[in-house]
Amino acid sequence: MKHIEILIVGGGPAGLCAAISAAQSGAKVMLVERHDHLGGQLIKQTHMFFGSEKQYAGTRGIDISTILTDEIANSENIEVLNNATVLAIYEDGVITLEQNHKYIKVKPERVIIATGASEKSLAFPNNDMPGIYGAGAVQTLMNIHGVKPGHNVLMVGAGNIGLIVSYQLMQAGVNVKAILDASPKIGGYLVHASKIRRMGIPILTRHTVLKADGKDSLEHATVVELDERWQPIPGSEKEFDVDVMCVSVGLSPLSELLFQAGCEMKMVREFGGYVPLRTEHLRTTNPQIYIAGDVGGIEEASSAMVEGHLAGLAAAKSIGYEHPEFERVYVDYNEQLEALRAGHAGDHIRAGMSKALIKEASC
Numbered sequence: 003m004k005h006i007e008i009l010i011v012g013g014g015p016a017g018l019c020a021a022i023s024a025a026q027s028g029a030k031v032m033l034v035e036r037h038d039h040l041g042g043q044l045i046k047q048t049h050m051f052f053g054s055e056k057q058y059a060g061t062r063g064i065d066i067s068t069i070l071t072d073e074i075a076n077s078e079n080i081e082v083l084n085n086a087t088v089l090a091i092y093e094d095g096v097i098t099l100e101q102n103h104k105y106i107k108v109k110p111e112r113v114i115i116a117t118g119a120s121e122k123s124l125a126f127p128n129n130d131m132p133g134i135y136g137a138g139a140v141q142t143l144m145n146i147h148g149v150k151p152g153h154n155v156l157m158v159g160a161g162n163i164g165l166i167v168s169y170q171l172m173q174a175g176v177n178v179k180a181i182l183d184a185s186p187k188i189g190g191y192l193v194h195a196s197k198i199r200r201m202g203i204p205i206l207t208r209h210t211v212l213k214a215d216g217k218d219s220l221e222h223a224t225v226v227e228l229d230e231r232w233q234p235i236p237g238s239e240k241e242f243d244v245d246v247m248c249v250s251v252g253l254s255p256l257s258e259l260l261f262q263a264g265c266e267m268k269m270v271r272e273f274g275g276y277v278p279l280r281t282e283h284l285r286t287t288n289p290q291i292y293i294a295g296d297v298g299g300i301e302e303a304s305s306a307m308v309e310g311h312l313a314g315l316a317a318a319k320s321i322g323y324e325h326p327e328f329e330r331v332y333v334d335y336n337e338q339l340e341a342l343r344a345g346h347a348g349d350h351i352r353a354g355m356s357k358a359l360i361k362e363a364s365c
């Protein structure tokens with residue numbers, strides 16, 4: 003069985019940055035990604051990032067992926083396994099993965115889980131009809147394969163993802179008929195919402211989907227207004243002739259491997275589902291296992307990258323590899339995270355963190 007110092011599961015922004023920082027510290031890293039390319043969600047993101055220069059603000063997500071992937075390719079300490087899926091973590095610390103129909107068993111000293119998230123769905127009659135997609139699928143069709151998902155779209159969800167994907171649909175020449183959100187307020191940044199509204203797209207808050215209809219695929223959607231107790235208001239139904247419904251109602255951490263590894267898990271609403279308890283060094287209650295990115299709580303690529311660096315530094319240090327400038331870079335990444343989670347927009351992340359954080363003397 004192959005001995006590995008640090009195994010990283012997931013090649014999204016969190017996993018890529020974890021690999022870079024662990025390798026810079028001197029550890030030998032194996033980075034496992036189930037797709038044939040690295041980058042995770044970044045490769046679908048044709049829009050420019052906000053935030054600070056340290057997290058590549060002003061650069062498109064897909065270009066950030068190229069920058070990080072090039073850095074990985076130039077590191078002698080990182081071995082990348084693409085088309086490889088981590089299947090199981092056993093009690094004795096053995097991990098199995100599958101690559102090209104072959105099983106591989108490894109025993110890493112440390113594991114950083116950076117598997118990201120999966121999309122939530124909505125329950126309504128005919129929600130499995132062709133033409134009804136998650137926002138991630140619509141982005142994959144348009145931005146990776148260059149395929150328009152349809153002609154007329156109803157977007158369900160006015161968070162950042164719903165707003166950004168609506169804008170990308172319009173850029174692709176697709177008619178976005180309306181954006182709905184069950185909440186009384188738009189969840190996404192108002193700068194995105196204003197841009198959408200200026201293009202004449204109505205954003206209907208306090209509305210949800212009642213049903214979908216069509217012969218072989220989606221043709222109509224019926225939506226309804228909700229009252230203050232989130233109940234449908236009779237007589238408020240509206241009909242939309244659409245061939246695509248894009249459901250963008252949130253993400254859940256992809257945390258199955260953490261359950262398998264026996265990490266203590268907790269339902270944290272602010273983080274989108276079950277997440278592992280973790281120390282400030284991103285170590286879980288299983289001392290072999292660290293986390294970074296959306297798997298520890300739904301946030302953004304900017305914080306996923308910073309958490310990745312922190313987890314990479316801490317995991318490497320725990321097996322005796324200290325980054326040459328550990329103190330300086332560790333403090334700097336922590337300050338970046340604090341800035342990303344500051345202010346009103348970070349309220350729910352700070353609330354989630356207060357439920358998921360546990361104490362540990364040092365890593």
Ligand SMILES: Cc1cc2nc3c(=O)[nH]c(=O)nc-3n(C[C@H](O)[C@H](O)[C@H](O)COP(=O)(O)OP(=O)(O)OC[C@H]3O[C@@H](n4cnc5c(N)ncnc54)[C@H](O)[C@@H]3O)c2cc1C
Nearest residue numbers: 012014015016036042043087088118295296302303304306
């Ligand atoms: C439409 C949209 C727009 C966004 N815009 C922004 C933005 O402007 N700014 C911003 O900061 N954030 C943005 N985000 C959020 C951001 O993309 C995510 O927060 C970020 O990608 C999370 O990074 P991650 O590395 O944790 O997960 P991911 O990017 O999801 O990567 C996880 C990786 O793990 C792999 N994986 C999962 N399970 C396994 C397994 N068992 N074995 C092997 N590999 C596995 C997956 O294939 C994937 O490549 C946006 C998200 C979306 C969907």
